[in-house]
Amino acid sequence: MKPSRRVLLAAAAAPAFAGLAAPATAAGWSLPPEGGVTETEHVWIPMPDGVRLSARLFVPDTASARPVPAVLEYIPYRKRDGYRGHDSAWGHQLASRGFAYVRVDVRGSGDSEGVQVDEYDVPELDDGVAIIDWIARQSWCSGAVGMRGISWGGINTLQVASRRPKALKAIMALGTTDTRYGNDAHYVGGALGHTNLQWGIDFKGVMAGPPDPAVVGPAWETMWRQRLAATPPIMETWLRHQTNDAYWKRGSLDQDWGAIQVPTYVVSGWQDSYSNPVGRILTHLKVPKKGLIGPWGHTYPWTAAPMSLDWAVEEVRWWTQWLKGVDTGIMAEPMLRAFMPYATWAESRPQEIPGRWVAEPTWPSPAIALRVFHLAPGGLAAKPGPAHTATYVGDRVVGLTKPEWIDRPPIDQALDDARSLTFDSAPLTDDLEILGYPTFKVRIGADVPVAKLAVRLTEVTADGRSWLVTYGLKNLTHRQSDSDPAPLEPGKLYDVEFPLFMTGYRFRKGSRIRVAISENLWPLAWPSPRIATLSLALEHSRLSLPVRPQESAPAPFPIPIRHAAADTASPAPAVTTAPVSPGHYRIELNTPPAPFTWPDIKTTTARGHWETVELTEGQPNSGFWRQQATSAWTRDAWDCEVTATIELKSTETEFLLTESLTARQAGQVIFERSEDTRITRNLV
Known part of the structure; x- marks a missing residue:
């Protein structure tokens, strides 16, 4: 992003x-x-x-x-x-x-x-x-x-x-x-990310903003009109590339x-x-x-x-x-320095996260070893359990406690855990530190051609609260490739393995490690076309954690650290978890414009953002995402404003997209365009 x-x-x-x-x-x-x-x-x-x-x-x-x-x-x-x-x-x-x-x-x-x-x-x-x-x-x-x-x-x-x-x-x-494709503000594990719209609305404002006449001179208005005319329906561009094709591969270092x-x-x-x-x-x-x-x-x-x-x-x-x-x-020092948190950001805020800085001379670190937890009917176990098939019906809204790919923080995971398949370890007898990519391997099938798998890794503390450590999301049609997805054959089981997001964390003695499984995380990702029932062969399913041994003495950290007072100036934004009516969820985030004047150039800028997302349980194509943003620049007679809107809906086979752009000069509309597009869903 x-x-x-x-x-x-x-x-x-x-x-x-x-x-x-x-x-x-x-x-x-x-x-x-x-x-x-x-x-x-x-x-x-x-x-x-x-x-x-x-x-x-x-x-x-x-x-x-x-x-x-x-x-x-x-x-x-x-x-x-x-x-x-x-x-x-x-x-x-x-x-x-x-x-x-x-x-x-x-x-x-x-x-x-x-x-x-x-x-x-x-x-x-x-x-x-x-x-x-x-x-x-x-x-x-x-x-x-x-x-x-x-x-x-x-x-x-x-x-x-x-x-x-x-x-x-x-x-x-x-x-x-x-x-x-795989780790930017567009697709998450092969699923369409909400962040795609959030970034799209911001980017439209970037492309359509005016130059400053104090810098470029009288040509500023001609330049601005050229930009407005050239600004594309960018969400349509990104939505027409639903796989990791040549469009995304160009410029990807991997x-x-x-x-x-x-x-x-x-x-x-x-x-x-x-x-x-x-x-x-x-x-x-x-x-x-x-x-x-x-x-x-x-x-x-x-x-x-x-x-x-x-x-x-x-x-x-x-x-x-x-x-x-x-x-x-500087090059004689460790290749990787990372902060090792002793608690999650959500439970620590607004105080500083407890923890310490650790160092690895090389990466991957030879000191880090995998510890495997097997999924079993009774929870997470050291060895595979007996043959057992667990089923999960993805007709519930799961993800309200982890609503976004970026910006909005997760909260206590209990609400989503109650709507997921959960597997807990026994209480830990010692602290357990991890650094790297946890991996999840599962034998899984679905009763529909398109389905996802969401895996959240949490720490369940002694007081029973569940805190998100990391997570992963996988569009199962991308089980072998993000470039060439293939539909699921209903009733068939597939072996799927994928990494969760890289993390560093200390699970505390007495806590339990929890794996929580659902079909999706909403609104982080758009729902699958149909309600999916997942089948998991537990005896072939496991979590592998990259366990880092604790050093005998803290590693030196040469960069001076500043410790400030609790971050009360930027409180965590509220997370909506209650339905507006039975089974109907709506999240609204509105940030009205807050003008700011740059004193040395006497220019006032203002930006407002309005977001609405909705979904009704059991109706995957009831989803609705809407983003609107306005940016304004004023100084003396120079007075410009740009407003962009993006709306997304779906059917089982198509995405329905509306994008609009309006520009005003001194309050008068000088440019206006709106486009409606239908785009075929490609196993998303």
């Missing part, structure tokens, strides 16, 4: 974050003292086809005499009035420590020329290579360039690096993914792990679905590499709450190692 997610936007929009980089020492390396910075609000970077991209520069004052390496951040989130706070703060952090920081709006976004019609499109990636070449030729640049970013910026960092620009020497990708040839640092948080690719990336890349997973969500390590990191220490150290050729000792 992208930084349009609400949690990340809140962090990125902050005008500044004070005291980010107090001097510190790590492995004999010291963070250099701050120096002067020259900031340039706008520079045009010409592309080979004549389109110009808008850049904001932060360059050390000394660079004219002694050229410095540069770090690029390249995203479509409006450097002028969207990410200004983040860019200003981080630009000064890097430039004051001896690195130029170059922030560029993607073609067709913010103040850059051209149009944008999809994420990570070929022109965007071609431009990325050209930008790096342009940076390396500047008089203030030493010729060495790094690239970094989170979410969209982390994802296109991997994709641009895969094209091997000559001047690119190292990358840092935060909240990134190695597979566009299609060619050898494409990246530069040192790579990947970073995420356990509450972020983009933590899942970290283990795979560290496993498969054949370059100098590091990884870090913290106890936060889809945000930056330095803006997380209530625990954050003095990230300038680590990032400047990384760039010093690879862009300046100075051995800072």
Whole structure:
């Protein structure tokens, strides 16, 4: 997913974050003292086809005499009035420590020329290579360039690096993914994710937003109208690609792990679905590499709450190692650092999650061993039980306690557990720590051609409460391949094995480990076309946990940690679990516009978001998802607004999609378009 997610936007929009980089020492390396910075609000970077991209520069004052390496951040989130706070703060952090920081709006976004019609499109990636070449030729640049970013910026960092620009020497990708189909904001385990609509509505606003006349001049209105006319019904595009076809494979790192040839640092948080690719990336890349997973969500390590990191220490150290050729000792340290939680985020909030930082010299870690729990009629057992078939009818709404792929936190799982098949272990006699990918193997069948399997792994504490540790969802028609699904043959059993989301966690002594099984998780994923009854051969079904032995002494952690007061400023959003009428569930999340004025550019921005999802138990095609978002920009006579709406329904054989886009200038409609589309369901 992208930084349009609400949690990340809140962090990125902050005008500044004070005291980010107090001097510190790590492995004999010291963070250099701050120096002067020259900031340039706008520079045009010409592309080979004549389109110009808008850049904001932060360059050390000394660079004219002694050229410095540069770090690029390249995203479509409006450097002028969207990410200004983040860019200003981080630009000064890097430039004051001896690195130029170059922030560029993607073609067709913010103040850059051209149009944008999809994420990570070929022109965007071609431009990325050209930008790096342009940076390396500047008089203030030493010729060495790094690239970094989170979410969209982390994802296109991997994709641009895969094209091997000559001047690119190292990358840092935060909240990134190695597979566009399997672990981005579209499909979850081969099922249509609600996040597809949530991200789609945000992205329509990104593509359709106006440039700022203070930057681009009188051409701004012509540029805006070009963008509006070019903005596609993006949800239709994504919904026409329901399998991992060539559309998704282009740009997916897992299609060619050898494409990246530069040192790579990947970073995420356990509450972020983009933590899942970290283990795979560290496993498969054949370059100098590091990884870090913290106890936060889809945000930056330095803006997380209530625990954050003095990230300038680590990032400047990384760039010093690879862009300046100075051995800072960073590569002599463990390949993976991860926070080991002693409780879930849901039960700890708003207090800091208890736990400690652990380190693995290499990944996969040879110290981690699988512990197998077999499903049996009496619960989870150490050995396979007698032959037994368990059945589950997927006619209940399950998933209200884990409603979203990203952003909304899970709560106590008891409600969903009561509507699932559950298998509990005996109380643990000791703490049990896991780090990695739990895997679930099952012999399963269904009475319909299309069905899903959802597996939640929870800790049932001594007081009887159930807390989500990790989960997995699998469209069973994708049991062998996400590219070539095959319908289920009713009555036939299949052996299916798939990983749950990567996790790190300590199950507490006296707790029970629970496996909870259902046919779906809603509203996380769209319902199957028909009610499915699942049949599970328990004697052939098991959970394997990656158990990590506890070290005798805590591993040293060289990055300074900041502990703040309880995170009461951002309370967990309410989760709706009660039906509005018997069997009828509706969730509404409404965020009215909250205007914010950027004091230095005298521009006011505002964004509102309205979401409704509905489903009636026993009626899988009663599902309804609706997203609406409005963005506005005003300054003196410049007054622009964009409103986008997406609605989705289904029949047993088709998706019914409506997308609309409206733009207003000074309150008057200047553009309006609405499209209705019927798309055949492809075993989804």
